[in-house]
Amino acid sequence: MTLTQMNASQPFLTDGGLETTLVFHDGIDLPDFAAFPLLDSEYGRQRLSAYYAPYLDLAELAGTGFVLDTPTWRANPDWGTRLGYDAVQLADVNARAVGFVSGLARARPQLRSVVNGVIGPRGDGYVVGSAMSVAEAAEYHGLQAGAFAQAGADMTSAITMNYVEEATGVALAALQAGLPVVISFTVETDGRLPSGQLLGDAINQVDELTDAAPAYFMINCAHPEHFPREVLRDTDWSKRIRGVRANASSLSHAELDAATSVDRGDIPDFAARHAALLAGLDLCVIGGCCGTDEEHIAALADLLP
Numbered sequence: 001m002t003l004t005q006m007n008a009s010q011p012f013l014t015d016g017g018l019e020t021t022l023v024f025h026d027g028i029d030l031p032d033f034a035a036f037p038l039l040d041s042e043y044g045r046q047r048l049s050a051y052y053a054p055y056l057d058l059a060e061l062a063g064t065g066f067v068l069d070t071p072t073w074r075a076n077p078d079w080g081t082r083l084g085y086d087a088v089q090l091a092d093v094n095a096r097a098v099g100f101v102s103g104l105a106r107a108r109p110q111l112r113s114v115v116n117g118v119i120g121p122r123g124d125g126y127v128v129g130s131a132m133s134v135a136e137a138a139e140y141h142g143l144q145a146g147a148f149a150q151a152g153a154d155m156t157s158a159i160t161m162n163y164v165e166e167a168t169g170v171a172l173a174a175l176q177a178g179l180p181v182v183i184s185f186t187v188e189t190d191g192r193l194p195s196g197q198l199l200g201d202a203i204n205q206v207d208e209l210t211d212a213a214p215a216y217f218m219i220n221c222a223h224p225e226h227f228p229r230e231v232l233r234d235t236d237w238s239k240r241i242r243g244v245r246a247n248a249s250s251l252s253h254a255e256l257d258a259a260t261s262v263d264r265g266d267i268p269d270f271a272a273r274h275a276a277l278l279a280g281l282d283l284c285v286i287g288g289c290c291g292t293d294e295e296h297i298a299a300l301a302d303l304l305p
Contacts, residue, residue, distance in 0.1 A: 002215065003180055003215050003284075006216065006221050008096070010115075011280035012065040012114065014055070014069060017292045018051065019033050020292075022051065024262035025293065026047065031078055037075070056104065058297055059111055061301070064112075066111055067296070068104060068113050069250075072094055072099035075090060076143070090147075091143055098151035103114055115153050116154065117145070118156070119158050124179075126194060128194055134165050134168045134209065139279055149179050155182065157183075158182070159184045161183060163208055171214055182215055182219065183203075185244065187226055187227065189252050191229070192228075200237040207240070214243035217242070218243035218245065222246060224244075229275075241283075244284070247265075264293070270296055273303070
């Protein structure tokens with residue numbers, strides 16, 4: 001399926017590191033690093049609105065579009081249960097997340113916005129842990145995909161995927177729900193997935209198992225210096241990478257997990273590395289991940305024609 005951002009004359013922007021901004025900049029307690037419970041209170045919704053506002057401002061100023069992600073990276077059954085949500089409540093909060101960001105989009109009618117329902121990994125974003133089969137992953141992630149579709153999301157994305165079977169399962173769940181889907185893998189400092197698989201092999205495998213169902217692939221939650229060099233080579237799989245949401249920090253995932261403060265990295269270097277990615281890849285979405293904020297995204301917006 002072709003999405004609006006795929007045919008745009010310049011990449012759409014998206015936001016930065018939602019959870020790291022809320023925790024380290026705004027001082028908000030996020031148990032289990034989950035932002036979706038903020039939707040349950042007026043205070044939480046206000047904080048989320050305040051978080052998204054500067055990114056939407058940047059997109060309007062740059063004259064580009066914006067991919068509006070729902071704050072639902074942790075809103076799946078395992079993490080939801082830990083936070084006191086049953087299946088009915090989880091479906092409801094995922095649907096309300098779509099309604100919430102759709103409202104932000106409606107408030108800016110001149111901005112081309114795409115509402116994206118975010119699905120995160122069942123377990124830790126950096127560690128494979130107990131892996132599911134493709135069928136298990138499709139069933140597991142069907143709750144979120146179905147809620148997004150019923151609430152009117154434009155698409156869904158699997159963010160911070162660290163092994164192929166789960167990524168494939170999300171793609172199949174999205175197909176079942178009738179939603180376009182994007183798969184975003186994370187990589188370690190050696191450029192491989194946390195599972196040890198080469199990024200290109202992972203992309204090819206998902207395409208083979210789903211008949212190339214994903215609209216495109218992304219890389220997120222890794223610093224650009226950790227991306228495998230092969231992404232800038234003209235290969236069939238590298239052409240499938242259309243989006244990047246990089247970490248600010250060049251620390252490893254293990255080091256980031258142990259960090260007690262946010263590492264904003266070197267913003268000029270961050271931007272320079274994205275200039276090379278924009279030159280070498282046909283990107284349709286650029287944004288940030290852990291440790292990035294509006295200053296990082298402003299530096300990326302300055303790269304756009």
